[in-house]
Amino acid sequence: MSEPGASPTHDDRAANTATRLHSAAIHLLRRLRREDDASGLSAPRLSALSVIVFGGPLSLGALAAAEQVRPPTMTRLVAALEAAGLVTREADPGDGRAILIRATSAGQRLLQEGRDRRTAVLARQLAALPPDDLATLERAAELLAGLGTTTSPGPSPTRGGVTCQQRSS
């Protein structure tokens, strides 16, 4: 990038870091996916359930938007969660077209257990790091979460009615 030997510019470092974060994200998720079997819930389902649990009852469209997925995809995910007894689908009293998706107590319970199991491997690896490295990753997670939400200038209000940032898993 730019002159070899010259100290890299800010933009060069950004591009390089973007590539490496991209790679890291791919491999991190591939590793964590191995733990899915234990909970019986795949990553997309677990992620959607997480939004439902923490984001309160919400519509399918809002859920799809929060998960950055098209409505038909979310329809299928919700159907699977409903079939598993983890969420319910009720008519929205204020809008006959919309539905309200709500987590059951079983869903809340399973989320906790499943997510814990899923991240346990990573947590164990992180716990083995020296404290300052862990702090670096803590801050990195914050920064990465912030990247997605700062697309619009200004303080940006509620961002779709979902509590946001709550969503983990």
Add this chain to the structure above:
Amino acid sequence: MSEPGASPTHDDRAANTATRLHSAAIHLLRRLRREDDASGLSAPRLSALSVIVFGGPLSLGALAAAEQVRPPTMTRLVAALEAAGLVTREADPGDGRAILIRATSAGQRLLQEGRDRRTAVLARQLAALPPDDLATLERAAELLAGLGTTTSPGPSPTRGGVTCQQRSS
């Protein structure tokens, strides 16, 4: 976690950070996937091509291991890359069972362009960060890449013949 109000333990912070990194990785990749169409190459193909380009000619098994994927999955990915003229498959002169996968010049070119495009969005966001935040993420990417390779105790030898750590994108 642990006592509310008490300062969190190292393990608590590790668990918390694991959850947030997990979430960040999911959403980061979902955002970047949107850029796939431009290069015509999906994330798994781009990632595999990257290993081939930077990891030199290597066997299918080594490639599958590097990508943390089963051999049949890699067979299909390589077939797609070969059909697109991005890699070649030649017989290994030293082992009649194995094959050597090598990137074509078209593959090298496309990797560069495709990966740049794919990470451009992220790179732009990163470039907008203050230098010390960018440094934090640089270090985080290093740490995350290191997590996957330190599973076995001891210095761990060649790990499958791949240069390792070379793999970017």
Add this chain to the structure above:
DNA sequence: CCATTTAGTTAGCTTTGCTAACGAATAGGA
């Protein structure tokens, strides 16, 4: 009151992951 828009679903396709089962080639022991 009818036209337009919006919310969700259904249908159908592609890609990616897996396991199981197989053929071919290598390695090692009797």
Add this chain to the structure above:
DNA sequence: TCCTATTCGTTAGCAAAGCTAACTAAATGG
């Protein structure tokens, strides 16, 4: 030397997750 492991890659077949296109039902609005 020959016969059995083992290993490498492929094929076949399945499930999950993503998409677009097309549809129904409900709400909006002129």
